[in-house]
Amino acid sequence: MGYTIAEKIIKAHLVNGEMVKGTQIGLKIDQTLTQDATGTMAYLQLEALGVDQVKTERSVAYIDHNTLQSGFMNADDHKYIGTVAKKHGIYFSRPGNGICHQVHLERFGKPGKTLIGSDSHTPTCGGIGMFACGAGGFDVAVAMAGGAYHINMPKMVRINLVGQLKPWVSAKDIILKVLQMLTVKGGVGKVIEYGGEGVKHLSVPERATITNMGAELGATTSIFPSDETTKAFLKAQGREEDWVELKADDDAEYDEVYEIKLDELVPMVACPHSPDNVKTVAEEGQIKIDQVCIGSCTNSSLTDMMKVAAILKGKKVHPDVSLAIAPGSKQVLTMMAQMGILTDLIDAGARILESACGPCIGMGQSPKSAGVSLRTFNRNFLGRSGTADAQVYLLSPETAAYSALKGYLADPTELGDMPNFQVPEHFIINDNMIELPAAPEEADNVEVVKGPNIKPFPVASPLEQTIKAPAVLKVEDNITTDHIMPAGSKILPYRSNIPYLSQFCFEVCDPAFPERAKHAGSGIIVGGSNYGQGSSREHAALVPLYLGIKAVVTKSFARIHEANLINTGILPLTFADPADYDKIEQGDILELPNIKDAIANGTPITLVDKTKGISIPVNCNLDGRNREIILDGGLLNYLRSKM
Numbered sequence: 348m349g350y351t352i353a354e355k356i357i358k359a360h361l362v363n364g365e366m367v368k369g370t371q372i373g374l375k376i377d378q379t380l381t382q383d384a385t386g387t388m389a390y391l392q393l394e395a396l397g398v399d400q401v402k403t404e405r406s407v408a409y410i411d412h413n414t415l416q417s418g419f420m421n422a423d424d425h426k427y428i429g430t431v432a433k434k435h436g437i438y439f440s441r442p443g444n445g446i447c448h449q450v451h452l453e454r455f456g457k458p459g460k461t462l463i464g465s466d467s468h469t470p471t472c473g474g475i476g477m478f479a480c481g482a483g484g485f486d487v488a489v490a491m492a493g494g495a496y497h498i499n500m501p502k503m504v505r506i507n508l509v510g511q512l513k514p515w516v517s518a519k520d521i522i523l524k525v526l527q528m529l530t531v532k533g534g535v536g537k538v539i540e541y542g543g544e545g546v547k548h549l550s551v552p553e554r555a556t557i558t559n560m561g562a563e564l565g566a567t568t569s570i571f572p573s574d575e576t577t578k579a580f581l582k583a584q585g586r587e588e589d590w591v592e593l594k595a596d597d598d599a600e601y602d603e604v605y606e607i608k609l610d611e612l613v614p615m616v617a618c619p620h621s622p623d624n625v626k627t628v629a630e631e632g633q634i635k636i637d638q639v640c641i642g643s644c645t646n647s648s649l650t651d652m653m654k655v656a657a658i659l660k661g662k663k664v665h666p667d668v669s670l671a672i673a674p675g676s677k678q679v680l681t682m683m684a685q686m687g688i689l690t691d692l693i694d695a696g697a698r699i700l701e702s703a704c705g706p707c708i709g710m711g712q713s714p715k716s717a718g719v720s721l722r723t724f725n726r727n728f729l730g731r732s733g734t735a736d737a738q739v740y741l742l743s744p745e746t747a748a749y750s751a752l753k754g755y756l757a758d759p760t761e762l763g764d765m766p767n768f769q770v771p772e773h774f775i776i777n778d779n780m781i782e783l784p785a786a787p788e789e790a791d792n793v794e795v796v797k798g799p800n801i802k803p804f805p806v807a808s809p810l811e812q813t814i815k816a817p818a819v820l821k822v823e824d825n826i827t828t829d830h831i832m833p834a835g836s837k838i839l840p841y842r843s844n845i846p847y848l849s850q851f852c853f854e855v856c857d858p859a860f861p862e863r864a865k866h867a868g869s870g871i872i873v874g875g876s877n878y879g880q881g882s883s884r885e886h887a888a889l890v891p892l893y894l895g896i897k898a899v900v901t902k903s904f905a906r907i908h909e910a911n912l913i914n915t916g917i918l919p920l921t922f923a924d925p926a927d928y929d930k931i932e933q934g935d936i937l938e939l940p941n942i943k944d945a946i947a948n949g950t951p952i953t954l955v956d957k958t959k960g961i962s963i964p965v966n967c968n969l970d971g972r973n974r975e976i977i978l979d980g981g982l983l984n985y986l987r988s989k990m
């Protein structure tokens with residue numbers, strides 16, 4: 348039997364386990380990336396592991412999320428990350444150099460290699476043929492230290508792209524179509540592989556738009572073949588030698604196969620408040636809009652900007668609309684300046700933002716009260732924009748730019764013929780905003796600077812014999828990490844300060860939660876399906892740990908969050924019968940009798956609802972290593988016990 352693209356990379360990197368679907372495997376990791384909002388924690392953990400020099404082929408620390416600097420906090424974090432990177436052999440991409448995923452694709456990504464990043468959109472580099480996964484910061488720290496990255500061997504899904512897109516319909520419309528088909532939980536435990544002759548019409552940045560939003564499917568990762576288009580992109584980046592060919596064997600076996608006819612696709616839009624609430628632009632109709640934001644790791648490449656500029660050139664943004672544009676990287680911005688298209692955007696009335704995440708994570712540009720915002724981003728979760736009652740729609744740069752002129756959601760195919768937008772043969776290459784690490788023999792002379800914003804992270808205790816605690820919170824299906832631990836300009840500066848962050852835990856669902864949990868001293872959270880979807884932020888586990896959460900019982904978990912709970916030392920459990928979710932009420936006293944023995948011996952687990960007087964069977968899907976991590980009280984204790 349032949350192999351899929353992902354299976355080929357997994358096979359070449361397998362250090363633990365066997366390629367049996369659903370069982371745990373350990374992979375050797377070639378490259379890592381971190382960003383600043385999760386990076387401080389990851390580097391504190393790397394320091395706690397006592398590692399001198401990273402063991403990867405390339406590790407890069409990016410500053411792109413917390414760039415507002417409305418106080419000393421962000422700048423403290425930047426200084427810490429810059430100095431810790433220099434000391435330990437890590438490249439440092441300075442603020443202003445761009446969004447981690449865009450820059451990594453341009454300057455570091457290599458087909459056939461493995462990459463993990465402390466950001467859920469790390470699969471963006473699947474567009475260049477990497478096996479790239481989002482992970483919690485601690486898993487990234489372990490990979491930097493030379494340890495394996497553990498995942499469950501995923502199922503393989505193939506999406507065949509047939510034909511060619513119509514003018515002004517683009518990669519974003521493809522992935523929105525996939526989200527409509529598979530939903531935000533449709534990718535959990537799976538790799539989404541793209542194939543078919545339609546692939547050759549998509550440039551690397553377009554492929555990266557698609558793999559980027561595979562995160563919204565909950566997929567382990569998404570990946571494209573590495574072909575002549577990939578080679579041309581790497582050549583244009585002055586890195587042709589990094590190219591290797593990569594394709595699935597003809598007799599590779601997939602668990603699911605889908606087909607999308609590209610020429611039948613029309614502009615799509617994800618409506619509030621979920622990336623899978625997808626309709627066609629025509630179906631949603633001409634809703635009046637207040638704001639348009641173009642950029643983010645999903646849609647901020649040069650070709651995206653060229654299309655936007657072509658639509659805006661010589662026109663004026665509608666007077667009722669505020670248009671903000673953040674080019675994805677310094678390279679994109681420089682080329683826009685050189686080509687003159689930056690002038691077209693400024694002329695039309697666009698507000699040019701620095702090359703960073705910006706509005707995507709609520710760092711500025713929050714819409715007006717109940718405002719309607721069209722964004723080329725990947726997430727439209729309730730409140731994420733920074734305005735609680737904003738209505739955020741996700742769409743392509745083409746639809747966004749055309750709508751910004753019209754003042755309402757508008758279909759860009761009305762523009763008729765489209766010029767031929769090509770990826771340039773040569774990009775401007777100037778890596779002067781990437782600082783190289785110190786030579787290993789100089790590392791001792793580098794002082795790591797920790798300002799007052801950097802606080803230690805909480806560490807769990809070994810698992811207790813019996814857990815008895817109230818159900819301090821009961822929440823619905825599809826709870827995101829933005830619900831658990833919100834971000835935004837007021838809170839993000841404190842990503843290195845768990846005690847401070849704890850005041851905002853579950854603020855969107857229940858502002859009284861932090862006080863209640865603290866008062867209870869210990870607690871259990873009850874959740875629905877796909878609990879913890881979205882970001883890779885470990886803070887969504889570290890903060891609940893700080894608030895005394897011992898276990899989370901759900902119908903199902905999102906992959907990265909479940910791994911973060913385990914690493915943190917919070918027990919993830921699932922209902923054997925999802926209908927039992929209805930039996931528990933918030934405030935009930937729950938007990939997990941002899942849970943320690945049950946986990947250690949792999950025997951059945953019962954959750955007793957003392958208030959209702961009922962017993963509920965629950966599952967704990969942990970194999971070997973994860974079981975030990977939970978028993979030891981988290982990854983740090985586990986690793987220390989091994990040393």
Ligand code: MIC
Nearest residue numbers: 384385466467468882883884
């Ligand atoms: C996001 O898009 O939600 C973030 C902010 O990039 C997160 C990381 C974080 O919370 O810092 C992610 O996607 O992992």
Ligand code: SF4
Nearest residue numbers: 468643644704707708
């Ligand atoms: Fe940044 Fe937004 Fe991408 Fe997250 S999704 S990495 S916040 S641009």
